[in-house]
Amino acid sequence: MKHTKMVVLDMAGTTINEKNVVYKTLHKAIKNAGVAVTLNTVLAYGAGKEKHQAIKDVLAHLNEANKSSSAIFEDFKILLDEAYKTLEVSPINGVEKTILNLREKGIIVVLNTGYNRKVATGLLEKMQWKKGQHFDALITADDVEKGRPNPDMILKAMQLFNIDDPATVLKAGDSAIDIEEGKNAKCGITVGVLSGAQTKEQLEKEHPTYILDSLATLETVL
Structure with missing residues (x-):
């Protein structure tokens, strides 16, 4: 397995608890x-x-x-x-620590979402998450022509940081379509998390590399 250079993380239900x-x-x-x-x-x-x-x-x-x-x-x-x-929003327990640790280790953290930029930015502002501190880039549905399960948001993130090999990218999300998106981008690792929208059975249909209770334990699979 190749060294992971970048993680692409879904927002609601994966990194953010916005109470659905x-x-x-x-x-x-x-x-x-x-x-x-x-x-x-x-x-x-x-x-x-x-x-x-x-x-x-x-x-x-x-x-x-x-x-x-x-x-x-x-x-x-x-x-x-x-x-x-x-609405009050907060990071899912343990996730803020995870992403700060990843960035400290030199791993690029990209947030991606099916939300438009206005909604996504509003969520991040409520949590006081800042680009350059908590994450390296935000890619939203507004930034691409084709949303999930197409790989365009991940490919855009790779282009942004000059990453040529998708095997060095990890994609994580709380829905089967997140896993599908990661597989369509040929990501080296896909991770389903049980902290959000869908059940273990729904995630298993797309055969992710790992299924975790939440991103709090993501570093255990890297």
């Missing part, structure tokens, strides 16, 4: 459009994806493609802005 507010809000917006849907279905078919795409995929699964995904997405953004005004 995004998926709860997505669930609410879809229900507001008159669609009968459970939060578990939203998590199963929407977790980790760019959020408009997540809405489309949930509607397609429910045979509700006649509903306007654009209108639901607009409602979702308004609801999320409201939810964020009072």
